[in-house]
Amino acid sequence: xxxxxxxxxxxxxxxxxxxxxxxxxxxxxxxxxxxxxxxxxxxxxxxxxxxxxxxxxxxxxxxxxxxxxxxxxxxxxxxxxxxxxxxxxxxxxxxxxxxxxxxxxxxxxxxxxxxxxxxxxxxxxxxxxxxxxxxxxxxxxxxxxxxxxxxxxxxxxxxxxxxxxxxxxxxxxxxxxxxxxxxxxxxxxxxxxxxxxxxxxxx
Numbered sequence: 001x002x003x004x005x006x007x008x009x010x011x012x013x014x015x016x017x018x019x020x021x022x023x024x025x026x027x028x029x030x031x032x033x034x035x036x037x038x039x040x041x042x043x044x045x046x047x048x049x050x051x052x053x054x055x056x057x058x059x060x061x062x063x064x065x066x067x068x069x070x071x072x073x074x075x076x077x078x079x080x081x082x083x084x085x086x087x088x089x090x091x092x093x094x095x096x097x098x099x100x101x102x103x104x105x106x107x108x109x110x111x112x113x114x115x116x117x118x119x120x121x122x123x124x125x126x127x128x129x130x131x132x133x134x135x136x137x138x139x140x141x142x143x144x145x146x147x148x149x150x151x152x153x154x155x156x157x158x159x160x161x162x163x164x165x166x167x168x169x170x171x172x173x174x175x176x177x178x179x180x181x182x183x184x185x186x187x188x189x190x191x192x193x194x195x196x197x198x199x200x201x202x203x
Contacts, residue, residue, distance in 0.1 A: 013185075013186055015185065016185075017043075017183075017184075017185040017186075018184060018185020018186060018188075019185070021182070021183065021184040021185055021190075022182030022183065022184055022190045023043045023044065023045065023046075023182060023183045023184075024043075024045055024046060024084070024180065024182055024183075025041050025042065025043050025045065025084075025085045025093070025180075025181055025182065025183055026041065026042045026043075026045035026055070026057050026082045026083075026084075027039065027040075027041050027042075027082070027083040027084070027085050027093055027096070027125070027128070028040055028041070028042055028057060028070050028080055028081065028082055028083075029080065029081045029083070029107075029122045029123060029124060029125065030069070030070050030073035030074055030077065030079070030080045030081075030122050031073055031077055031079070031121055031122045031123075032069065032072075032073050032076075032102075032103055033073075033076055033077075034103060036103040036104075036105055037105050037106075037107050037114065037122065037123055038069045038070055038073055038104075038105070038106060039096045039105075039106035039107050039110070039112070039125070040068065040069070040070050040096055040097065040106065041085065041093050041094075041096060041097050042057045042058065042059065042070070043183035044057065044058035044151070045057045045058070045082075048155065052157055052158070053132075053157070053158035053161075054137065054155060054156065054157055054158065055082060055132070055134065055155070055156055055158060056153055056154065056155045056156070057070075057082070057153070057154050057156075058151045058152070058153045058154075059071040059151060059152050059153075059154070060151050061144075061148065061149040061150075061151075061152075062099055067152065069102060069103075071152055071154065073122075074136055074154055074156075075136070075139065075154075077121065077122075078135055078136040079120035079121055079122055079133075079134065079135055079136070080120070080122055080134050080136070080154075080156065081117055081120065081122050081123070081124045081131055081132065081133050081134065082131070082132045082134055082156075082158075083124065083125050083128040083130060083131045083132075084128070084129065084130040084178075084180050085128075085180060085181040086128070086129050086178035086179060086180060086181065087178070087179035087180070087181055087191045088178070088179075089125075089127070089128070090181055090189065092110040092111065092112055093110075093181065095109060095110040096109065096110050107123070107125075112125050112126070112127070113125075113126040113127065114126060117131075117133050117160070118133065118160050118162075119133050119159050119160045120133045120134070120135065120159070120160070124162065128162075128164075129163070129164040129166075129167045129177070129178040130161070130162065130163055130164070130167075130178075131161070131162040132158045132160070132161050132162075133158070133159050133160035133161070133162075134156035134157060134158050134159065135156060135157050135159050136154060136155075136156055137155045137156055137157050138155050139152060139153060139154045139155065140152070140153045140155075141153075164178075175192050175195060176192070176193060176194075176195060179191045179192055179193055180192050
């Protein structure tokens with residue numbers, strides 16, 4: 001089949017997210033201006049540079065056409081923490097994905113313990129194997145359609161990285177020790193369990 005997104009796909013569900021998959025999940029903590037912690041997962045996320053380390057998360061507006069708390073908090077404070085979701089914490093991650101009232105503390109809702117960050121103000125998830133403390137660098141607003149506001153992309157510089165000792169093997173990060181979760185299309189997820197290496201061609 002072929003379709004132009006502007007004309008619709010004619011399928012029961014939009015296949016775009018299933019096509020661009022698997023996508024890593026950023027589990028983002030931030031702080032409101034009132035000092036309330038917020039925690040939410042984002043699957044439009046990736047690393048975009050490594051010197052200095054930079055990453056991006058993309059946030060859609062909520063059904064009321066307002067910005068999500070995470071985006072508001074980051075734009076107000078300039079700080080956030082990105083965690084990588086391990087397979088063992090999939091249910092806690094899912095519990096934080098709801099559209100809860102403003103200033104609802106998702107750490108408490110999901111039964112997660114907070115730990116202080118080293119550089120930024122937002123707390124991190126104490127038991128997460130990876131936590132990256134970030135400062136807002138730039139943000140880009142995308143155009144919307146059909147009267148709905150567009151996505152908003154935040155680029156952040158990673159200023160501090162926490163790695164659990166148990167996921168390091170001989171000085172190498174072993175993802176099979178925590179099995180990071182990835183987002184597929186529809187309601188589907190995947191877990192990284194198998195790893196293989198390839199050498200680049202020598203030219």
